[in-house]
Amino acid sequence: MKRTKENIVYNEEAEQLAKFAKALAHPIRIEILKQLESQSCCFTGDLVDVLPLAQSTISQHLKELKNAGLIQGEVNPPKIKYCVNQENWAKAKKLFNNFFSTENMPSCNDGEC
């Protein structure tokens, strides 16, 4: 960060997209989401069985995904069921789709370059 904490303001859509991207910016979180995608839901314990990291670490990654809004947890004592947050998942999908749409993206070797 900067020398002194000083907030720089960015485009809101860019900020939101970056936030989602950041949540996806670690392979273990991709794997976690794939699990949740395929299994409709699962418990932290199940994830710990499958993934090569300590329970506390998985829990931290889950927290980040939750903070980004991509997943949500329901208590099901003494377990907690994590699921994809459909609403935000759809929002992220749309943002990435828009971003990658190459509609009017000119090629680099166009004349005016």
Place this chain on the structure above:
Amino acid sequence: MKRTKENIVYNEEAEQLAKFAKALAHPIRIEILKQLESQSCCFTGDLVDVLPLAQSTISQHLKELKNAGLIQGEVNPPKIKYCVNQENWAKAKKLFNNFFSTENMPSCNDGEC
């Protein structure tokens, strides 16, 4: 990272997707890519004019985007023209599309939960 550097091996596709996501995980890099998308190409100098960061910082972000493979630079002395790398852009687009495809994604409130 871990106490001692010890590599954990992840699914390759997850790793690649995470790498692209990491490149997108900062609003300024989103903005940079948007510029490159819309303008077909541009020079670092142009970006510095538009973005609220120092030239050296922009240069670093460009480097990260280049490392991720999302952009490429051509020398055009004394300037350097940055453009989206079409091939990897398409690859990223496909990876994100696949990832977000909710084909057989069951809802959280299905019976078996």
Place this chain on the structure above:
DNA sequence: AATAATTATCGTAAATTTGCGATGAACTAT
């Protein structure tokens, strides 16, 4: 009440990211 099971949080250490100014490298133009 005591125990077991499951998940979150704390404390710590290492690594990485972010940002800046200063400086360097490469090339142009004078």
Place this chain on the structure above:
DNA sequence: ATAGTTCATCGCAAATTTACGATAATTATT
């Protein structure tokens, strides 16, 4: 040759991320 332009890199400082073990918190079962 000198000066100017453009971009990259270095060195630094602050912030954040990543990972772990230990411990706390919550709830069920005995």
